[in-house]
Amino acid sequence: MSIQNDLYVLLPELILAVGAMALLLVGAVRGDKSAGTLTMLSVVLIAASAYVTMVTGDGGAFHGAFVMDSFARFTKAVILWSSAACVLMAHQFFSLEKSERFELPVLIVLASLGMSLMVSANNFIALYMGLELQSLALYVLAAFNRESVRSSEAGLKYFVLGSLSSGMMLYGISMIYGFTGTLDFQGVAHVIVQNGVSIGLIFGLVFLLAGLAFKISAVPFHMWTPDVYEGSPTPITAFLATASKVASLALVLRAVVVPFPGAIHQWQQIIIVISAASMALGAFAAIGQSNIKRLMAYSSIGHMGYALLGLAAGTQAGLRGVLFYLAFYSLTNIGVFACIQAMRRGGKPVENISDLAGLARTRPALAFAFMAMMLSLSGLPPLAGILAKAFIFLAALEAHLYVLAVFGVLTSVVGAYYYLRIVKVMYFDEPAEPFDRDMGWAVGAIATIATVFTVAFVLRIDLLMNYAGTAAQALLK
Amino acid sequence: MFQTIAFYLFSAVMLVAAFMVIASRNPVHSVLFLILAFFNAAGLFVLTGAEFLAMILVVVYVGAVAVLFLFVVMMLDVDFVELKKGALSYLPTGGLLGLALLTELVIVAGVWRMAPASHAALQSATPAGLSNTQALGRILYTDYIYYFQIAGLVLLVAMIGAIVLTLRHRPGVRRQSIPVQNARTPEMAMELVDAKPGEGA
Numbered sequence: 001m002s003i004q005n006d007l008y009v010l011l012p013e014l015i016l017a018v019g020a021m022a023l024l025l026v027g028a029v030r031g032d033k034s035a036g037t038l039t040m041l042s043v044v045l046i047a048a049s050a051y052v053t054m055v056t057g058d059g060g061a062f063h064g065a066f067v068m069d070s071f072a073r074f075t076k077a078v079i080l081w082s083s084a085a086c087v088l089m090a091h092q093f094f095s096l097e098k099s100e101r102f103e104l105p106v107l108i109v110l111a112s113l114g115m116s117l118m119v120s121a122n123n124f125i126a127l128y129m130g131l132e133l134q135s136l137a138l139y140v141l142a143a144f145n146r147e148s149v150r151s152s153e154a155g156l157k158y159f160v161l162g163s164l165s166s167g168m169m170l171y172g173i174s175m176i177y178g179f180t181g182t183l184d185f186q187g188v189a190h191v192i193v194q195n196g197v198s199i200g201l202i203f204g205l206v207f208l209l210a211g212l213a214f215k216i217s218a219v220p221f222h223m224w225t226p227d228v229y230e231g232s233p234t235p236i237t238a239f240l241a242t243a244s245k246v247a248s249l250a251l252v253l254r255a256v257v258v259p260f261p262g263a264i265h266q267w268q269q270i271i272i273v274i275s276a277a278s279m280a281l282g283a284f285a286a287i288g289q290s291n292i293k294r295l296m297a298y299s300s301i302g303h304m305g306y307a308l309l310g311l312a313a314g315t316q317a318g319l320r321g322v323l324f325y326l327a328f329y330s331l332t333n334i335g336v337f338a339c340i341q342a343m344r345r346g347g348k349p350v351e352n353i354s355d356l357a358g359l360a361r362t363r364p365a366l367a368f369a370f371m372a373m374m375l376s377l378s379g380l381p382p383l384a385g386i387l388a389k390a391f392i393f394l395a396a397l398e399a400h401l402y403v404l405a406v407f408g409v410l411t412s413v414v415g416a417y418y419y420l421r422i423v424k425v426m427y428f429d430e431p432a433e434p435f436d437r438d439m440g441w442a443v444g445a446i447a448t449i450a451t452v453f454t455v456a457f458v459l460r461i462d463l464l465m466n467y468a469g470t471a472a473q474a475l476l477k
Numbered sequence: 478m479f480q481t482i483a484f485y486l487f488s489a490v491m492l493v494a495a496f497m498v499i500a501s502r503n504p505v506h507s508v509l510f511l512i513l514a515f516f517n518a519a520g521l522f523v524l525t526g527a528e529f530l531a532m533i534l535v536v537v538y539v540g541a542v543a544v545l546f547l548f549v550v551m552m553l554d555v556d557f558v559e560l561k562k563g564a565l566s567y568l569p570t571g572g573l574l575g576l577a578l579l580t581e582l583v584i585v586a587g588v589w590r591m592a593p594a595s596h597a598a599l600q601s602a603t604p605a606g607l608s609n610t611q612a613l614g615r616i617l618y619t620d621y622i623y624y625f626q627i628a629g630l631v632l633l634v635a636m637i638g639a640i641v642l643t644l645r646h647r648p649g650v651r652r653q654s655i656p657v658q659n660a661r662t663p664e665m666a667m668e669l670v671d672a673k674p675g676e677g678a
């Protein structure tokens with residue numbers, strides 16, 4: 001266990017950390033005009049980190065605080081892809097707004113670093129540190145558009161509620177430590193096997209899950225989501241909805257499955273309730289929305305419910321379903337937000353669903369991309385969404401969670417209504433004033449990639465399924 | 478005996494001070510009570526043998542955070558009386574919630590058992606021949622270097638965030654430029670005017 005070995009295992013994160021600091025220096029010297037260069041460099045950094053993540057082998061570092069396994073590798077691939085897409089989208093967004101700041105790519109890289117550390121965390125302190133690094137960067141990013149009152153409000157709301165949830169989680173962690181005497185995930189699992197589950201440990205688990213549920217915006221800790229998603233700049237909303245959600249949910253998986261296999265009956269109940277409530281709220285509350293970003297916020301609450309359903313199953317098939325779902329969810333959502341970012345009229349972003357009216361006649365390609373992703377999110381065949389949902393529901397059925405699985409199918413039928421309403425507005429309503437032509441190459445490219453993935457996904461499903469399977473195996477041996 | 482008296486003294490003063498922080502009318506008094514609470518908490522740390530934490534509490538919280546609070550209170554025009562008008566009216570609901578939580582925690586404390594190994598660990602809180610601070614320093618930069626470095630990154634993000642969200646470059650502000658000042662020559666600074674007698678310059 002030499003320091004060289006530790007640093008070698010940590011190499012993907014070191015690239016991000018050192019790179020972010022180097023970019024910061026360049027930005028500090030050259031000012032805001034270097035924002036374009038820094039954006040490209042940060043994409044290179046993220047790509048380099050992703051490449052190193054893929055080629056290095058498994059291993060642990062720093063006395064087991066950090067672990068690199070197939071699970072971490074899979075989730076990091078999804079996170080880093082989303083981050084790279086968001087950096088490009090953010091640059092495009094702010095250059096159209098004429099308010100580029102060089103700190104933006106640096107903060108996104110640092111947030112991605114926090115997410116990488118989160119999914120590799122193997123004890124509770126590492127978990128907390130990664131989570132805080134991510135959250136702090138996200139608070140700033142949410143408030144990044146200083147001229148907008150809504151953006152500042154989003155940042156402040158996210159910060160106050162986020163700190164509260166971190167406090168609760170930390171309290172839970174201290175109880176877990178108090179009742180097991182260790183912070184190590186494997187250590188906690190070992191103590192539970194030996195001594196059983198004490199009531200204090202359950203209290204700690206509840207507080208821990210409350211804090212984590214806030215981060216994935218699961219009901220009843222979802223209140224901040226619509227306001228923050230609506231107020232943040234669109235590319236930052238995309239970042240919150242994809243990379244941050246994937247990292248937090250991956251963290252939930254590891255922090256529940258690895259330390260608490262002996263307390264499965266205790267956490268299963270909590271996850272079942274959270275999952276059912278999130279699915280129901282996501283389906284029903286989105287119906288009345290007129291702002292597309294608010295709608296996507298409720299949609300993401302619902303999707304977290306479906307993903308948690310896989311965790312509730314507590315089996316390897318369930319975890320594989322969750323990971324598969326996360327990959328599908330983040331790829332599709334990035335595409336949706338790229339389309340939302342393309343909604344600009346007269347040089348100003350517009351966000352209402354009614355603004356999309358007749359898009360099929362004014363911008364057929366954009367409308368097609370939007371439609372493909374909406375249908376995929378709603379879970380209609382033959383797009384990616386139906387498969388992701390099917391794996392989750394099958395895993396739940398195998399684990400005898402019949403009621404919950406049927407409930408999930410019903411809520412996704414309700415949810416299909418509001419996704420289909422957007423398709424209807426785009427294809428059958430009288431055209432509104434057309435959007436600006438100039439949406440930028442990155443937004444177009446990301447929307448195209450996401451559409452191709454959504455449509456052609458079924459052809460290579462076995463590949464992603466294999467990766468998700470190995471990743472699930474690494475977690476639940 | 479002395480330790481017990483000191484414990485109750487520190488605890489009692491701290492609780493009263495903490496209550497006065499939220500109860501006092503004048504915000505400056507609130508901050509001063511907060512400082513008092515911090516000092517007593519530091520005293521409690523000293524009693525448990527954690528002198529490093531005690532000093533950090535005084536240096537960081539009293540030295541930096543409390544002074545920062547004072548700055549905010551005195552420089553910003555926030556009407557604290559108006560802000561706190563409703564604060565005590567939430568006491569019944571808040572108190573009830575707190576009581577419920579307290580009851581639950583008492584249940585948790587009821588099942589608490591001291592692990593046998595903890596007694597031994599408590600008796601020798603630090604390795605023999607080392608002070609508390611030395612012992613912390615030895616592991617902080619070796620075993621815990623990973624967490625230490627992430628904490629550094631978190632602070633970096635906080636710093637970037639504070640600058641990004643608050644720094645504005647206003648045009649038309651006169652700034653000091655040392656090179657320009659140093660490069661001034663008598664020709665740039667002075668103008669010789671040949672004033673005629675009886676007329677002004």
